[in-house]
Amino acid sequence: MKVRQIIYAAKFEGSPKESDFKIVDEDLGDQLKENEFFYEAIYISCDPYVRLLSDSYIVGKTTIPGYQLAKVLESKNPKFPSDSILVMNVGWRTGGKSDGSDVWYDRTDIPKNVPMSAGVGIFAMTGLTAYYGVNYVLKPKAGDTILVSGSAGAVGTVVGQLAKGMGCRVIGSCGSMEKIKFVKSVGFDDAFNYKTESVAEGLKRLAPKGVDLYFDNVGGSFSSAVLESMNKGGRVACCGAVSSYNSKVPAQAPVIQGTMALNSLSLQGFNIFDDIPAYADEIYVALKQWAGEGKLKQHEYLTSGFESLPSTFIGMLRGKNFGKTIVNM
Template sequence: MAVAKVFKLVKRFDGLPKEDDFNLVEEELASPKEGEVLCKTIYLTVDPYMRVYVAALPLGITMIGEVLARVTESKSPDFKEGDLVASRQGWSSAFLATSDKLEKITHLPEGVPESLALGCLGMPGRTAYFGLLDVAGPVKSGETVLVNGAAGAVGTVVGQIAKIKGCRVIGYAGSDKKVEMLKSLGFDEAFNYKTVDLDESLSKAAPKGVNIYFDNVGGEFSDTVLTKHMCLFGRVPICGCISQYNKKGNEHGLFPYSEGKMLYGSILGKQLKVQGFIVTTFNDKKKEANEQLAEWLKEGKLKYKETVTEGFENTPKAFIGLLTGENFGKAVVKV
């Protein structure tokens, strides 16, 4: 009988999550029955959305999230021992699942880290792909694309796809080292939002305005961009609002913008398209995105950045570090 280590959510987040909001337990797993698969987790992902989604879930649940795992025993005709699979099983070192809860991973190019199936060749990569090309599309060569949270799992891919499409790309991140990383990925301009004036720096970097603003941050940053720097008919895909997630008294983290007085007037006057989106809306095109992202990676047009935390027991630390901006690119935990 297999034993799984599992992190349970035992407290509601009050501001920034804390390690004692989680409890590490062991659970015995039965042998798989017909149609079931037993898997051992290799990597798991920590993502900003987790901070928001668990607010509506009961305490005592296994902390949510996607994992990359290897099949160790199968009673399903769709999977065999050794298959690489992704599943939304949460923070667990092993798990038993029905075959419909598993996605077989077959699109990874030879020689790349398997963890990329949780990063640029997984959900974050698809978020960048669909948010830029479907929600903000059609993307035209020569347009100016602005990305905040640009050094994260989604932002790094957004900027690179925009460059592939011939755009001028401006990124904002939270440290000088992250700015250097963005420039190494091909961003035309990159700034540390903590040390520059947003209005002034963006006026110089995009004097004719921004065509596409890929928003991962929300808050005052977005007020400034939407009220002062968008072009006529600009597009604003809203992917996240991480600046609001950990605020006291805002346990749901669902306030993407502050009270910019001219916000709606700017949207109307500039005839902006402002659209929130969730990547799962595009699940019917998942294969298309996976294959195109993998092809760009093989061609050298798409580079990956990862922050890997070693040890399942350090998953809460990795999650908290993500929310305080410690990660460069995708944050994953190697189990």
């Protein structure tokens, strides 16, 4: 079996460039050992954490990390027979050989009323992250006001739908009027443009009674400013800090401890690798129910072709995407 992979060809300096990536061929042979299987990629996910982890990559060797929805072609593994549909943490590859150790989730049972691409969206890292942050960290109650930063992105769009379905007032922050219209179309009550309006101005206008919950995808000085508008006892779910991923120097932000103490705020970080696995199965059951009832939809920015992965990834980091960024093989 011959496959292609994309490797880390040059160190990222600030925003990645297409020349930082290289496509290489790999021949896996035609033989399977016991418990191995061949698979091919159907959809590959593009995620900001790929940029965040780049200091650990080896130039010329590391396959760009990431996960994909894959179909099993041939198998000697009874747990993953032929035609299984799996979420696999194997990087940017057109296919490969596996013993099952890099399988995250079996998604052979994706509901018929949901697009298969949801296997790398609402039914994978994106949906699991959003659901965990909302239900296990923020724990909203009806009537709470929640702010979602990066609200037009993959996780943000899911958070907005979940919080709205739980009776919250949901507001977002976006970088354009076009994205504000988009998030309102997926269920947000309103949003402000952080490029034309300060955090204080936007929240005073949209949340005059203050913010109870904050789902933080961007970090930096933006998020520090949000804390000033939070109500006493407010809770923050720290999911990411995309505003600083391309920075060559550490992001500078005001000291937050005074505000945290004065208003009895709680801030909790979490990630897909350490915190969510123990809850993955029960979260998936809940997400399928939400999707089946039409309360949760897959919103995606979809491109086609393995070769388009680098440009699609770069575009996502620059805010080109609306919803989950996915490449269709």
